[in-house]
Amino acid sequence: MKRALQPFDITLRHGKRYQALRRLFLGFSVLLTVGLPMWHLHALEIEGAGRAADSRWSTLARFLPDTPPPFFGAPTSVWVWFFDLVDPLETLATALFRGFSWNLVWTVLPGVVLVVALGRFFCGWACPYLPVLAAANAARWLLSRLGIPTADVKLPRVTSRVVLVGVLLVGSMLGVQLVPLVYPPAIIGREAFRAVFYGSLGAGGLLVAAAFVFDTFVSRAGFCRSLCPGGAMFSVLGSVSPVRVVNERSKCTDCTVCDVICNLGQSPMTNALDSGCERCGKCIASCPTKALSFKIVFPGGKS
Amino acid sequence: MNRRGLVGALAAAVALAVVPKKTRAEPQKKIRPPGALPRGAFEQACIGCFRCAEVCPTKVIRFPSVLSLDTATPFLDMADRACVLCMKCTQVCPTDALVELKVESEVIAREVRMGVPKLNRAACLPWTGRGICRLCYQVCPYPDRAVEVVGPQKAPLFHVEACVGCGLCEEACPETARAITIEPLP
Numbered sequence: 001m002k003r004a005l006q007p008f009d010i011t012l013r014h015g016k017r018y019q020a021l022r023r024l025f026l027g028f029s030v031l032l033t034v035g036l037p038m039w040h041l042h043a044l045e046i047e048g049a050g051r052a053a054d055s056r057w058s059t060l061a062r063f064l065p066d067t068p069p070p071f072f073g074a075p076t077s078v079w080v081w082f083f084d085l086v087d088p089l090e091t092l093a094t095a096l097f098r099g100f101s102w103n104l105v106w107t108v109l110p111g112v113v114l115v116v117a118l119g120r121f122f123c124g125w126a127c128p129y130l131p132v133l134a135a136a137n138a139a140r141w142l143l144s145r146l147g148i149p150t151a152d153v154k155l156p157r158v159t160s161r162v163v164l165v166g167v168l169l170v171g172s173m174l175g176v177q178l179v180p181l182v183y184p185p186a187i188i189g190r191e192a193f194r195a196v197f198y199g200s201l202g203a204g205g206l207l208v209a210a211a212f213v214f215d216t217f218v219s220r221a222g223f224c225r226s227l228c229p230g231g232a233m234f235s236v237l238g239s240v241s242p243v244r245v246v247n248e249r250s251k252c253t254d255c256t257v258c259d260v261i262c263n264l265g266q267s268p269m270t271n272a273l274d275s276g277c278e279r280c281g282k283c284i285a286s287c288p289t290k291a292l293s294f295k296i297v298f299p300g301g302k303s
Numbered sequence: 304m305n306r307r308g309l310v311g312a313l314a315a316a317v318a319l320a321v322v323p324k325k326t327r328a329e330p331q332k333k334i335r336p337p338g339a340l341p342r343g344a345f346e347q348a349c350i351g352c353f354r355c356a357e358v359c360p361t362k363v364i365r366f367p368s369v370l371s372l373d374t375a376t377p378f379l380d381m382a383d384r385a386c387v388l389c390m391k392c393t394q395v396c397p398t399d400a401l402v403e404l405k406v407e408s409e410v411i412a413r414e415v416r417m418g419v420p421k422l423n424r425a426a427c428l429p430w431t432g433r434g435i436c437r438l439c440y441q442v443c444p445y446p447d448r449a450v451e452v453v454g455p456q457k458a459p460l461f462h463v464e465a466c467v468g469c470g471l472c473e474e475a476c477p478e479t480a481r482a483i484t485i486e487p488l489p
Contacts, residue, residue, distance in 0.1 A: 036357070037357060040357045040358065044360055044362070047360060068358075072354045072357060072358065072395050073352045073353065073354040073357065073395075073397070076350070076352060077350060077352035077354065077397050079354065079395065079397070084397050086350075086352075086397045086398075087350075090350040090352075090398075091350075091398070093350065094347070094348050094350055094398045094400075097344070097347035097348060098344075098347070098348050098398070098399075101399070103399055104398065104399075107397045107398070174372070175330075175343065175346075175347060176330075176346055176347065176372045176373065177346060177347055177348075177349060177350060177351070177375065177376075178372075179350065180349075180350050180351035180352075180375035181351075181372070181374065181375055186350070186351060186352075186375070189352075189353070190351060190353055190366065190375060193353045193356070193357065193366075194366060194368070197356065197357075197362065198365070198368075200368060201368075202366065202367070202368035202369075202374060203368065203369060203370035203371075203374055204374065204375075206370070
């Protein structure tokens, strides 16, 4: 039986600078996730106020600057010098309980502006779950090489929106904040912090492990595509983004490579992209005839 | 947003409005960082971003590692550490689950109630006639208000209403006594 084409079989031909920039950004995000707690811990040790010396990371952190970092928290809620980048979903989840406050508006505004302008870019550029997803995709490829079948269940597009509303609804029914418990970037950030500060992992790793198993055996990138409430939130906010992948049909040879490489089940080949596009640009990079490119398309208008 | 999305959002808003408050679970009693909103409101406002724990100079702010509904909310582990009332955690909280407080003695004395001190007199050195210890009195940021010493052996007497619950006394209490514990607010 002929093996179905997998993303790992596809070479990225061009758009290399875009991919390099994206990987650099992603690397920076992952580095911050682990590095920021280390830097904070190191600064605390230098300050000498706490009992930080019992940390097993103290040796590793020694190369960091002695002053506290200009950033706090990562990756769903970052304080960058003078403004907040807090995840819109987590802000919404808080606002449902706390009601409106200008403080919340200011913390969420920079993030919302970015998402409205650039779409669901966080998922492709910054989410610390992406290395786990890459591992799951690699596992799928390996399993298919070994002849072990893996399922690729395509859940309907509305599933993630149902999860989004469901998480907020159940959370408010129970009177607890559920979002940080089920949202992978929040979990990974917290577990990274815990690993650095306490030298141990908490229960949050279980959900990430479950998502890995789901993505490997049940549905390719299934968590990001149809279960992640944060992805759904970014999709909703980013649906007005004018940055879109456009297929010049006259150059297209219908080779399906772009549709295969897309993690999020979009179809650049037929120009059928929706707000689920994470702007990773891999479809553009994989196209053998350079038919795909980013264009500025305002809703209802031409570029 | 399309029409289906709008209908969904409206349905969700209506459902949120009519959900009876009775279904809400009783939050666990835990010692929360200074400036925390009242129990219940705090657990709902906190997004578990761990900034407070990241800046805590004594690392007394911790996160639970067991699987539970409040596994993403910070608590104070005062077994061998204490809060030094630096108020840094209140200044970095993005959602105001911890309300920002100035590092001023009177502001902290008025606004901060992390826990209540409990003295086990049967273990306390002065109260059992084993010595004049006074360690809790010496480390207390509010001596004579939160804790005063009475009698010939200077035995401590806590005034719960004036205590911020920082846990410095619990940390200072000698190994041979361990008479003081800070307990969560009732």
